[in-house]
Amino acid sequence: MEFTTRPTLSGTFGMVSSTHWLASQSAMAVLESGGNAYDAAVAGAFVLHVVEPHLNGPAGEVPILLAPAGGEVRVLCGQGVAPAGATVAHYRGLGLDLVPGTGPLAAAVPGAFDAWMLLLRDHGTRSLDDVLTYAIGYAEHGHAPVERVGETVETVRELFETEWTSSADVYLPGGKAPRPGELFANPALAATWKRLLAETAGAGGREARIEAARQVWRTGFIADALVRQAGRPTRDTSGERHTGTLTAADLATWSATYETPATYDWNGWTVCKPGPWSQGPVLLQQLALLPPELPRYGSADYVHLLVENCKLAMADREAWYGDAADVPLDDLLSDAYNTARRALVGERAENDLRPGSPGGRTPRLCAHARVAAAAQAGYDALGVGEPTVAKSPASPVPGEPEVLADGTTRGDTCHLDVVDRWGNMVSATPSGGWLQSNPVVPELGFPLGTRLQMTWLE
Structure with a gap:
């Protein structure tokens, strides 16, 4: 209860x-x-x-x-x-x-x-x-x-x-x-x-x-x-x-x-998001990556699956999303593409950015994202949450608030x-x-x- x-x-x-x-x-x-x-x-x-x-x-x-x-x-x-x-x-x-x-x-x-x-x-x-x-x-x-x-x-x-x-x-x-x-x-x-x-x-x-x-x-x-x-x-x-x-x-x-919103049909619902300029379709990709049968809700396997799916969708965001670019959203949300991507989730947590190749296209990560990801494995190079801030570690000017006791920023x-x-x-x-x-x-x-x-x- x-x-x-x-x-x-x-x-x-x-x-x-x-x-x-x-x-x-x-x-x-x-x-x-x-x-x-x-x-x-x-x-x-x-x-x-x-x-x-x-x-x-x-x-x-x-x-x-x-x-x-x-x-x-x-x-x-x-x-x-x-x-x-x-x-x-x-x-x-x-x-x-x-x-x-x-x-x-x-x-x-x-x-x-x-x-x-x-x-x-x-x-x-x-x-x-x-x-x-x-x-x-x-x-x-x-x-x-x-x-x-x-x-x-x-x-x-x-x-x-x-x-x-x-x-x-x-x-x-x-x-x-x-x-x-x-x-x-x-x-x-x-x-x-x-x-x-x-x-x-x-x-x-x-x-x-x-x-x-x-x-x-x-x-x-x-x-x-x-x-x-x-x-x-x-x-x-x-x-x-x-x-x-x-x-x-x-x-x-x-x-x-x-x-027109980006959409994905899942579990009897049509989920709507703004386009790739908003990063919203990342959630749709995570839904598309889910297998037909899910592990028990709240179990370690369940959490592991959701986290690893999130990483795969975020990697595709880094490689493919933009505001004016030709974003291959239909391919990114297709059953065939996500069935193949789903097979990448193993038993261990993955630290690398692993964008896919929707429609056979070659993924491209910006140099800064590659360097930041390599420097601190498992860390989102674009920051966590809002407000985000782009700054050099040596910058003397504050960026987003640092208000947590452990020194991390959220x-x-x-x-x-x-x-x-x-x-x-x-x-x-x-x-x-x-x-x-x-x-x-x-x-x-x-x-x-x-x-x-x-x-x-x-």
């Missing part, structure tokens, strides 16, 4: 699950007042920017899966592209062999804000004021921060106080990091959203106003501030000060887009699920644009993202 202190939850007007209770209760308030799942998701997402700033921000990114009641599952891609000037030659010309893990050189075109606005415009029912009111309230009047916010700030305190002073203004007011039990506010962020609402107030109807907000982000005061920030020399994990490549043209020409990210009374569903994973990634844009109250830290200069 299993015992748990967590009851089975049920409701008549919907359900919300997220990584922070204030985001969940804000989204629930929207559902209770008659809003749909998309309205609730947008409201909750903007609260996550306020209460989990060490894990996500408006200038980060978000993959969104949406399942309208009775309709087809769709993906909304909130992953911005690399700026036009972010070329291999540009980084090499700066003497870099790795994109810095922090600072403006790692900034992609921000994607999260536009994706949430597109979701609200096309599928929501509530106004811009309705969905932003919760985030504005918590940013303006304060909230009790989780311990991790203060712990993260402490890991970068010296950097904030000596270099990223705009971040110190927000996250070290009076020299004190946010701490549980004491209200913490971000007035600059609240002022940004209030100005956005003021500037779009005369735009017309609901959809026209959301479109006006997208334009303010792309070409208005927000875009101007983001470009200015990218042009400020900023000390990053290379140990040097660099300016970024983000321009007004980059911001003005990018938009979030809808896509990150995390945000998540948000909503289902409404009509059966509409949303599942989203906001990330990037975290407080330790870039200095706070002083005019806006949030930093640029660093998703280009995940790219290789090859």
